[in-house]
Amino acid sequence: MLQVPRRTGFSGPTLVRLLARLTDADAPPPASSLSSQLSQWLGWADAIALSSALKANAPATPPAARAADSTEARECARVRAALAGAIVEDTTLAGKRRGPGRPSALPDPVDAQVDYAVYRQRYLTLQQTMETAIGDLRGRLRGALSGHAPGMAKLAMVDAVMERVLGAREQSLLGAVPTMLEPHFQRLRQAEAAALAEAQAAGQPATARPGAWLGVFRKDMQSVLLAELDIRWQPLEGLLAALQDS
Numbered sequence: 001m002l003q004v005p006r007r008t009g010f011s012g013p014t015l016v017r018l019l020a021r022l023t024d025a026d027a028p029p030p031a032s033s034l035s036s037q038l039s040q041w042l043g044w045a046d047a048i049a050l051s052s053a054l055k056a057n058a059p060a061t062p063p064a065a066r067a068a069d070s071t072e073a074r075e076c077a078r079v080r081a082a083l084a085g086a087i088v089e090d091t092t093l094a095g096k097r098r099g100p101g102r103p104s105a106l107p108d109p110v111d112a113q114v115d116y117a118v119y120r121q122r123y124l125t126l127q128q129t130m131e132t133a134i135g136d137l138r139g140r141l142r143g144a145l146s147g148h149a150p151g152m153a154k155l156a157m158v159d160a161v162m163e164r165v166l167g168a169r170e171q172s173l174l175g176a177v178p179t180m181l182e183p184h185f186q187r188l189r190q191a192e193a194a195a196l197a198e199a200q201a202a203g204q205p206a207t208a209r210p211g212a213w214l215g216v217f218r219k220d221m222q223s224v225l226l227a228e229l230d231i232r233w234q235p236l237e238g239l240l241a242a243l244q245d246s
Contacts, residue, residue, distance in 0.1 A: 015227035019177065022184045022220055072144050076240050079137050080233065083130055087225045092122040093218045114214065116185045119221060123178040126225055131171075134232050138163060141239040148243065155242055159235065174228060181221060188213040 087093070142156035192213040199205065 013227070013231060015224065015231050018220075018224050018227050019180055022224070023180050024187075072141060072243060073240060075140070076137065076236060079133055080229075083133055083229055084226065086129060087126060087222060087229065090122065090126065090222075092118065093222045093225075116182050119185065119217075120178045120182070123181070123221065123225065124175075127174065127177075127228070130229060130232055134236060135163075138236055138239065141236060141243060145239060145243055152242055156239075159239060163235070170232075174231075177224065177228065181224065184220065185217050188217050 138159070142159055145152045145156035147153075192210070196210060
């Protein structure tokens with residue numbers, strides 16, 4: 001039977017818990033507070049920019065600014081659904097063929113020689129899709145907030161600074177995820193090969209279809225991508241909530 005690492009008793013965001021389980025690694029609690037960590041990530045120029053945004057006088061609120069609220073909410077729902085659909089329906093992760101009579105972009109799951117590089121590149125491509133769509137929508141929500149009460153306009157200014165100064169840090173951390181998944185890919189493949197060899201040596205039938213490991217990995221990678229989408233979406237949830245409450 002194919003065995004994969006299982007971690008329990010760890011709390012935190014779904015993405016972190018998934019990676020801790022799939023990489024068979026313990027994630028220690030943060031050694032310092034959030035404010036302390038932020039102070040380490042922000043340089044002096046970033047701190048000045050953030051301070052300036054907090055102290056800036058927001059523009060006056062134009063009339064009828066609330067009219068766009070429902071439009072922005074619908075757009076957020078549409079983009080979120082589209083990104084989740086891009087992950088769930090991805091032909092590489094789902095192992096689907098690209099059309100009637102057309103071969104899949106990947107070998108069948110029974111091909112044990114499939115290269116992880118295919119999955120790394122697909123993960124990076126989906127990350128770029130999320131980053132572009134979410135970045136565009138985040139800017140749109142800030143624009144909508146700027147047309148509300150002065151306090152909301154200031155929030156939009158602060159968010160713009162935070163996105164700029166923390167964006168590189170986010171990109172670096174999330175960019176490491178595809179590399180973290182490769183050992184899990186290799187462990188699944190090796191575990192199945194060992195199980196099949198053991199069954200053959202014992203003259204017993206295999207307990208799983210050859211190549212089932214690849215289906216397990218695809219589902220795990222899909223789960224990690226959806227959890228990453230949740231993380232990336234959090235700033236938009238905050239902006240949209242502020243927009244609706246203003």
